[in-house]
Amino acid sequence: MLAVKLYRLTLDPVLAIPTLPCLDHEAMLHEGVAPHLAVYIQDGSSGDIHEVVVVPSERRIEEDIVSTLGECSPDSRARLLSVVRQRFPNYKAQETSPSWWRGDRRVATACRAQVTLRDVLLGTDVARVKNGIDRLQTIATLMEKQSRAASWGVRTVSGPFVAAGGVTSTSCSAHSASA
Numbered sequence: 001m002l003a004v005k006l007y008r009l010t011l012d013p014v015l016a017i018p019t020l021p022c023l024d025h026e027a028m029l030h031e032g033v034a035p036h037l038a039v040y041i042q043d044g045s046s047g048d049i050h051e052v053v054v055v056p057s058e059r060r061i062e063e064d065i066v067s068t069l070g071e072c073s074p075d076s077r078a079r080l081l082s083v084v085r086q087r088f089p090n091y092k093a094q095e096t097s098p099s100w101w102r103g104d105r106r107v108a109t110a111c112r113a114q115v116t117l118r119d120v121l122l123g124t125d126v127a128r129v130k131n132g133i134d135r136l137q138t139i140a141t142l143m144e145k146q147s148r149a150a151s152w153g154v155r156t157v158s159g160p161f162v163a164a165g166g167v168t169s170t171s172c173s174a175h176s177a178s179a
Contacts, residue, residue: 002121008035048072069108
């Protein structure tokens with residue numbers, strides 16, 4: 001185990017590895033995500049890195065391949081999932097694939113261009129990793145501003161279009177009904 005990420009869970013006893021809060025889910029500011037933990041592990045035989053998410057209340061274990069894109073092979077993922085299913089037969093174990101809708105592959109590629117998960121978890125050049133994370137934070141801030149601007153445009157432009165569509169639809173329905 002390289003690190004653990006916790007969302008509304010605590011570990012007792014505390015592990016002797018880096019333990020982080022799951023900030024991406026905390027930032028959602030809602031209760032719709034079940035408490036869980038994500039464990040970053042390295043395969044001892046291949047060196048591949050995996051993220052395994054455990055949701056105790058749902059008896060579910062997921063091998064999340066989004067954050068580890070490029071860090072593990074399909075064969076290594078299949079071996080890990082097989083081991084998880086054998087060791088935790090009372091849990092539903094599955095692989096979580098990237099979402100096209102959320103643009104997971106695009107985001108992962110953009111992140112990896114600045115700093116890799118392997119460097120964050122295993123890198124020895126702390127200054128280089130910090131610089132990569134700082135660049136990534138700057139890019140994320142700019143993307144957030146761009147997203148807000150696009151969202152504002154959608155909110156201000158789509159409202160009138162939807163209203164006009166509703167009026168047109170109602171007018172056409174009323175016109176065809178009277179004809």
